[in-house]
Amino acid sequence: MYGSAYIDPNTQFEGYLAPGEDPALLAEFEARIAAGDKIEPRDWMPALYRKQLIRMIEQHAHSEIIGALPEGTWITRAPGFRRKLALMAKVQDEVGHAQLLYNAAETLGKSREDMINDLLTGKSKYSNVFNYPAMTWADSAVIAWLIDAAAIVNQLANSKGSYGPYSRALDRICAEESFHLKYGHDNVVFLATGTPKQRQMVQEALTRWWEPIMHFFGPPDNVSQHTEVLMRWKVKMDTNDNMRQMFLNMYVPKIWDLGLSLPDPDLRKNEETGKWEYTEPNWETFKQVINGHGPCNAERLAVRRMAEEKGRWVRRAILKENTPYAIPLS
Amino acid sequence: MKIKSLDPRIERAQLDSDSQEGMNSPMDQFQTYEVFEQKKRGTHHIHVGSVHAPNAELASVFAKEQYTRRGQCVNLWVVPTAAIYATAYEDADIFETTPSKYHRDPESYKVMDRIQAFKQKQNA
Ligand SMILES: [Fe+2]
Ligand SMILES: [Fe+2]
Numbered sequence: 327m328y329g330s331a332y333i334d335p336n337t338q339f340e341g342y343l344a345p346g347e348d349p350a351l352l353a354e355f356e357a358r359i360a361a362g363d364k365i366e367p368r369d370w371m372p373a374l375y376r377k378q379l380i381r382m383i384e385q386h387a388h389s390e391i392i393g394a395l396p397e398g399t400w401i402t403r404a405p406g407f408r409r410k411l412a413l414m415a416k417v418q419d420e421v422g423h424a425q426l427l428y429n430a431a432e433t434l435g436k437s438r439e440d441m442i443n444d445l446l447t448g449k450s451k452y453s454n455v456f457n458y459p460a461m462t463w464a465d466s467a468v469i470a471w472l473i474d475a476a477a478i479v480n481q482l483a484n485s486k487g488s489y490g491p492y493s494r495a496l497d498r499i500c501a502e503e504s505f506h507l508k509y510g511h512d513n514v515v516f517l518a519t520g521t522p523k524q525r526q527m528v529q530e531a532l533t534r535w536w537e538p539i540m541h542f543f544g545p546p547d548n549v550s551q552h553t554e555v556l557m558r559w560k561v562k563m564d565t566n567d568n569m570r571q572m573f574l575n576m577y578v579p580k581i582w583d584l585g586l587s588l589p590d591p592d593l594r595k596n597e598e599t600g601k602w603e604y605t606e607p608n609w610e611t612f613k614q615v616i617n618g619h620g621p622c623n624a625e626r627l628a629v630r631r632m633a634e635e636k637g638r639w640v641r642r643a644i645l646k647e648n649t650p651y652a653i654p655l656s
Numbered sequence: 657m658k659i660k661s662l663d664p665r666i667e668r669a670q671l672d673s674d675s676q677e678g679m680n681s682p683m684d685q686f687q688t689y690e691v692f693e694q695k696k697r698g699t700h701h702i703h704v705g706s707v708h709a710p711n712a713e714l715a716s717v718f719a720k721e722q723y724t725r726r727g728q729c730v731n732l733w734v735v736p737t738a739a740i741y742a743t744a745y746e747d748a749d750i751f752e753t754t755p756s757k758y759h760r761d762p763e764s765y766k767v768m769d770r771i772q773a774f775k776q777k778q779n780a
Pocket of ligand 2: 390420499
């Protein structure tokens with residue numbers, strides 16, 4: 327569902343070659359990327375590239391698996407059989423996306439066990455939006471349409487990145503997302519063109535989700551040497567603000583078209599610059615939620631812990647002793 | 657502290673927010689298998705990714721769920737990652753050959769020209 331090169335502003339940047347790394351190898355690596363070639367798992371790569379990619383792909387994987395939870399809440403109460411089937415299929419897709427992404431991150435040398443443990447202890451993050459509850463069925467519709475839409479903007483950009491396994495996983499993922507987007511749009515349109523009560527439901531959900539959606543792409547990037555290097559290495563493919571603009575440009579007109587409103591009186595497209603103007607969302611809230619103080623952080627991790635714990639006896643029962651482990655090939 | 661949730665299933669599970677359970681130890685997620693998919697009879701199996709599984713049978717079940725949810729597939733192979741011997745990218749020069757491949761080009765064999773010339777000579 328989601329991928330973001332959100333760069334922690336506290337990350338220390340100490341030059342992009344680690345001690346002992348060979349500048350000649352770096353030159354070859356950079357030339358390959360500049361030529362539009364992909365980097366594969368066993369190629370030489372700078373430690374910083376490896377570290378940032380693991381962090382980013384891992385966060386993306388966690389976002390898929392945690393992102394399945396707010397929507398999964400509504401499977402048992404979906405209105406009607408067709409919607410129940412579709413929602414189950416969507417949630418299964420999201421969990422499948424997590425697995426594809428864990429495998430891509432694993433090719434860089436971090437085991438899936440370590441990634442799951444870092445998720446559970448809070449050391450490794452996932453997308454902030456999933457720390458909010460899906461209060462009504464209309465919330466699940468807004469998530470499926472707009473959060474997936476935002477994720478697609480991000481994932482399409484990242485699929486052009488330089489790391490082969492991540493690009494390949496994203497190509498598969500993007501192909502599946504088109505169903506999510508259509509399904510979500512269909513649900514929102516159904517409510518928005520329905521009874522006054524249904525319209526009210528979807529309007530309220532949209533109002534609740536607007537700030538998390540504006541947070542989705544992360545705070546404006548500060549122009550640092552770190553960002554500049556990651557963009558040259560095609561790890562980060564675009565600035566957070568650019569991606570937010572693309573999203574606004576594609577979806578705000580569609581929302582307004584349904585006669586729905588958004589809770590920002592200053593939101594408008596400046597026809598001269600072609601850019602959207604808006605009130606900056608509260609980035610202090612964003613930080614608070616990322617650091618564990620959102621409405622659902624504790625619930626999301628507790629559910630994940632339960633899933634790991636309850637499945638353990640099954641996994642133990644079928645685990646063969648002394649099986650050799652090998653890093654996935656690609 | 658007990659988790660309060662809007663989801664009745666989670667309410668019933670009585671989850672504790674201070675729980676430390678669920679931590680994984682090495683190999684809890686099993687070894688990996690590489691997955692090869694054949695889209696239709698008569699075509700090659702193509703590598704599509706990998707899955708974690710404790711044995712080949714389950715690997716093929718997971719591979720089916722993961723890689724064939726949409727679209728067609730008639731056959732799947734799963735191979736333990738450790739069983740694959742791969743060449744190194746840094747040795748890519750082993751695939752370089754002479755630039756001219758005329759000796760492999762069917763068009764470079766001009767038998768008809770020769771036969772025509774032979775016949776002309778005989779008739780002369
Ligand atoms: Fe999705
Ligand atoms: Fe997804």
